[in-house]
Amino acid sequence: MNCGDGIDTRLIEELYINLDPIQAGGRLTVDAMKAVLAYGDGYSVCDNCEKPFRLDCIKKPPLAKFHDDLATFVNMDVARLVPGARRGFQAVAGTVVNKGDPVLLTAFSHYTEFLSVEQAGGIPHEVPPDDSQIITADTVAVRIEEITRSTGRPPSLLYVEEVDYQFGNLHPVQEIVKVAHQYDVPVLCNGAYTVGIMPVDGKKIGADFLVGSGHKSMAAPAPSGMLATTSEWADKLFRTTQAKGDITGRTFGVKEVEMMGCTLMGVTSVGMMASFPHVRERVNQFDQHLKRCNQIVDALCSIDGTKVMSEYPRKHPLTRMNTTESFDKIAKTHKKKGFFLLSALRERGITGIIAGSTKVWKFNPYGLTEEQAQYVGDMFVEIAKEDGLSVQT
Numbered sequence: 001m002n003c004g005d006g007i008d009t010r011l012i013e014e015l016y017i018n019l020d021p022i023q024a025g026g027r028l029t030v031d032a033m034k035a036v037l038a039y040g041d042g043y044s045v046c047d048n049c050e051k052p053f054r055l056d057c058i059k060k061p062p063l064a065k066f067h068d069d070l071a072t073f074v075n076m077d078v079a080r081l082v083p084g085a086r087r088g089f090q091a092v093a094g095t096v097v098n099k100g101d102p103v104l105l106t107a108f109s110h111y112t113e114f115l116s117v118e119q120a121g122g123i124p125h126e127v128p129p130d131d132s133q134i135i136t137a138d139t140v141a142v143r144i145e146e147i148t149r150s151t152g153r154p155p156s157l158l159y160v161e162e163v164d165y166q167f168g169n170l171h172p173v174q175e176i177v178k179v180a181h182q183y184d185v186p187v188l189c190n191g192a193y194t195v196g197i198m199p200v201d202g203k204k205i206g207a208d209f210l211v212g213s214g215h216k217s218m219a220a221p222a223p224s225g226m227l228a229t230t231s232e233w234a235d236k237l238f239r240t241t242q243a244k245g246d247i248t249g250r251t252f253g254v255k256e257v258e259m260m261g262c263t264l265m266g267v268t269s270v271g272m273m274a275s276f277p278h279v280r281e282r283v284n285q286f287d288q289h290l291k292r293c294n295q296i297v298d299a300l301c302s303i304d305g306t307k308v309m310s311e312y313p314r315k316h317p318l319t320r321m322n323t324t325e326s327f328d329k330i331a332k333t334h335k336k337k338g339f340f341l342l343s344a345l346r347e348r349g350i351t352g353i354i355a356g357s358t359k360v361w362k363f364n365p366y367g368l369t370e371e372q373a374q375y376v377g378d379m380f381v382e383i384a385k386e387d388g389l390s391v392q393t
Ligand SMILES: Cc1ncc(COP(=O)(O)O)c(C=O)c1O
Pocket: 022, 083, 084, 085, 086, 087, 109, 110, 112, 161, 163, 164, 165, 190, 192, 193, 212, 213, 214, 215, 216, 224, 225
């Protein structure tokens, strides 16, 4: 159906199997879609906002309970909804980082993590990965010591991604946090690709701050996300306003400074809430999704010259492939050039890889059924054979 000004409202999943690397965990559940329709109006969740007039205290719809449930879900003490993981980074940096502070990120940190440091006036430093594209606790220790020597103080914060967006590798965050704490460096664990996809235990990780992305991994509308912390940090991170109008004398109750008072006011919060029971269940089926991902990777790697660049076997379905020696060879002489691959996939009802990419590209089969995963693997092999590549059987 085309609505209003030509927006095609058909879901891409009605047309294709979608391998898009970053959308997989964000697709809405049917319950979220219904909630979105019911709560489409801007302030719809605020109709019954009562004293103390803050989003996380609203009882109808049950936002207060949802906040508690979210904290329990990730095993942290306190949680807040935020408009995207990036707003979680911003709130933490705004609390912990002072102007001129060295801040440690990793070679896989997302640009929004860097921007949050920049906004707070911090100076970013990176931790490089090892040869397997993993951030290790040892390298973190080395970098903390180097930075302390060169700047005269330890970093005021470490950002570490539990799973990174480039390789989809799972990093040893628990060991990393342990080491960082030995140097008194607080840690923000970026769970943008894990919270809502796989079980995440904030206390086990030991993180001071844990951030999730609703539209990436919690089957929620954009922009949405979650910021959780420990009771040690909660009062600082969620400090309430001291502002006062010098003429009117107005004060602003218990509005939280880093949250700008309230955060997700309609579609986003109810969408997240409506998907939450499904999300809470689905993390327990993570192994099935990994199995299906490995099955597709195996099919791809049976095509001569194809390599998986992410760690293997896969520990997360976001996967980076290198087909320079296979599909890219075809692209060199094909009339559609590099676009032949996506075009051939689309003819077979599959989409989501970047148009024109035949060298290095990512895909994410999270959420596919067993039959769909089998089909996707078979289709990659069929395309390879059709174009004259050899395939190991
Ligand atoms: C690793 C990582 N962290 C954070 C973000 C930002 O998340 P959000 O869009 O929820 O702010 C992204 C976005 O792609 C990401 O890949």
